Amino acid sequence: SNNCTDEQQPSPSPPGVAEHISSTCCRDCLGMSEQNYNLLYAVYAWTNAVVVFFSGFLVDKLGNRAGVIAFSLLCLVGSSTFAAGAHLRGTDYLLPVMLLGRLLFGAGNGSLTVVQNRLVAFWFNKKELALAFGCVLAFSRCGSVLNFFLTENIRDAIGLEWTLWFGVGLCLLGFVAAGVVSGLDVYGVRAMGLTEELQQESRRVKLQDLGQFSLQFWLLVLSIMFYYNGVFPFVADASQFINQKYSLDDKVSAYITGAVYDVSMLLSPFLGGLIDIIGKRGYLALLCALLTIPVFGLLAFTTVYPLVSTLWLGVTYSFAAASMWPSLPLVVPRATLGTALGFSTSVQMIGIGVSNVVVGRILGQTDSTRSVMLDRWKLVMLYLLGNVIAAVVVTLLLNAVDLKRGRKLNQSRKEKLSLERMDQLVEDGIAHASIESGSADASSAAGYGVDFAPRSEADERSPLLSSGGSSSGGGITGGRKHAIN
Numbered sequence: 001s002n003n004c005t006d007e008q009q010p011s012p013s014p015p016g017v018a019e020h021i022s023s024t025c026c027r028d029c030l031g032m033s034e035q036n037y038n039l040l041y042a043v044y045a046w047t048n049a050v051v052v053f054f055s056g057f058l059v060d061k062l063g064n065r066a067g068v069i070a071f072s073l074l075c076l077v078g079s080s081t082f083a084a085g086a087h088l089r090g091t092d093y094l095l096p097v098m099l100l101g102r103l104l105f106g107a108g109n110g111s112l113t114v115v116q117n118r119l120v121a122f123w124f125n126k127k128e129l130a131l132a133f134g135c136v137l138a139f140s141r142c143g144s145v146l147n148f149f150l151t152e153n154i155r156d157a158i159g160l161e162w163t164l165w166f167g168v169g170l171c172l173l174g175f176v177a178a179g180v181v182s183g184l185d186v187y188g189v190r191a192m193g194l195t196e197e198l199q200q201e202s203r204r205v206k207l208q209d210l211g212q213f214s215l216q217f218w219l220l221v222l223s224i225m226f227y228y229n230g231v232f233p234f235v236a237d238a239s240q241f242i243n244q245k246y247s248l249d250d251k252v253s254a255y256i257t258g259a260v261y262d263v264s265m266l267l268s269p270f271l272g273g274l275i276d277i278i279g280k281r282g283y284l285a286l287l288c289a290l291l292t293i294p295v296f297g298l299l300a301f302t303t304v305y306p307l308v309s310t311l312w313l314g315v316t317y318s319f320a321a322a323s324m325w326p327s328l329p330l331v332v333p334r335a336t337l338g339t340a341l342g343f344s345t346s347v348q349m350i351g352i353g354v355s356n357v358v359v360g361r362i363l364g365q366t367d368s369t370r371s372v373m374l375d376r377w378k379l380v381m382l383y384l385l386g387n388v389i390a391a392v393v394v395t396l397l398l399n400a401v402d403l404k405r406g407r408k409l410n411q412s413r414k415e416k417l418s419l420e421r422m423d424q425l426v427e428d429g430i431a432h433a434s435i436e437s438g439s440a441d442a443s444s445a446a447g448y449g450v451d452f453a454p455r456s457e458a459d460e461r462s463p464l465l466s467s468g469g470s471s472s473g474g475g476i477t478g479g480r481k482h483a484i485n
């Protein structure tokens with residue numbers, strides 16, 4: 001998605017990044033002005049931020065299959081348009097065609113991450129949720145790392161235009177993979193006899209369901225936003241910062257920056273697996289935010305070799321990502337998960353976009369003397385630190401609320417299983433009593449209402465169905481005694 005190969009950036013680059021990186025990154029700008037080149041980034045990123053909000057809801061309505069196919073097709077069409085546009089070098093059509101390509105690609109790619117997470121949450125909802133999220137994250141980071149190491153060499157070997165077509169080939173591969181996933185999803189849902197039930201759930205989803213989400217959801221969204229406000233804008237700018245503050249050359253600075261993602265690529269699946277066993281997602285999110293404070297402290301106030309900070313950030317960021325994202329499916333009903341993920345991603349991207357603009361403003365448009373630049377960079381680090389401190393405050397609140405509302409986020413696997421077993425025993429007892437008393441409706445016979453409604457087969461498979469106390473999604477059974485709402 002990116003013909004800038006000198007820096008390792010979050011993939012895809014968040015909104016606003018380009019406001020102040022192009023001068024270090026664009027060698028072959030296709031004859032474009034720097035401003036237009038930056039526009040290609042901004043259009044992509046802001047489209048991404050706006051579209052994911054609606055695409056999450058759309059996926060809840062239309063289902064994973066339609067989503068995964070439509071969004072990967074958008075990526076393919078967007079990247080093809082972008083690559084085709086590059087052949088219009090020297091004409092008036094270059095910019096509009098490439099902008100259109102970025103717009104389509106931005107719309108598709110952000111949405112694809114939402115449907116990807118929704119799929120993962122559906123199929124790995126019992127024991128392996130965080131592990132599955134961790135694997136997805138590792139692959140995403142693998143993309144960033146490969147881009148970092150390979151793209152420039154490919155460009156040198158075959159030229160920019162064909163490198164872009166190579167990217168189109170990768171999108172085609174993604175489209176084929178989407179077809180396979182879609183087939184597997186249809187087959188699996190049918191095999192479990194859930195087709196009709198899922199369709200019914202989808203029909204009842206409304207955009208207004210967002211208003212019914214629990215306090216944990218909103219606190220998680222804020223935690224994600226503040227934490228990522230600290231991480232992504234840092235990664236986008238760190239090469240330049242390290243280069244200027246520590247007087248290391250461009251390549252070394254880029255490698256040191258890349259360590260954040262290298263660590264994350266290696267650690268994420270293991271951390272996911274660990275979190276599935278120990279739970280404690282809320283505590284871990286708080287701990288990660290706390291442990292990230294020294295990273296920016298070191299960078300702002302000391303001259304300790306920056307690799308220490310980027311490796312450290314790699315570890316804390318990996319823990320944060322592996323604990324925050326897989327917490328979302330635990331606090332919203334299954335039927336509205338797409339809406340929840342889309343909204344969270346949109347808020348995250350907007351937060352990052354605004355942060356990038358703030359960082360750009362602090363750094364200014366023109367370079368100044370070294371000491372002025374170092375002062376500006378210190379201010380940038382303090383701004384990032386402020387966001388991480390905000391994440392600490394919000395995750396503290398999150399844990400306090402979670403403690404009051406059933407410890408949904410902090411249960412270990414063992415605790416969760418034993419609670420489920422207890423629920424099952426109670427339900428079996430109620431069902432037994434109702435059969436003896438001749439009542440057809442076990443829950444009403446026992447006078448427990450929806451709290452103890454008999455669990456359907458799907459409910460058994462999906463803890464999400466019983467996690468949302470608000471039954472606004474429809475078809476969602478009420479929470480159990482330890483449920484979060």
Ligand SMILES: N[C@@H](Cc1c[nH]cn1)C(=O)NCC(=O)O
Nearest residue numbers: 011012048109110113321345348
């Ligand atoms: N929201 C994703 C990244 C993204 C970019 N565009 C749409 N989504 C995310 O943050 N994933 C986790 C991570 O740590 O990268």
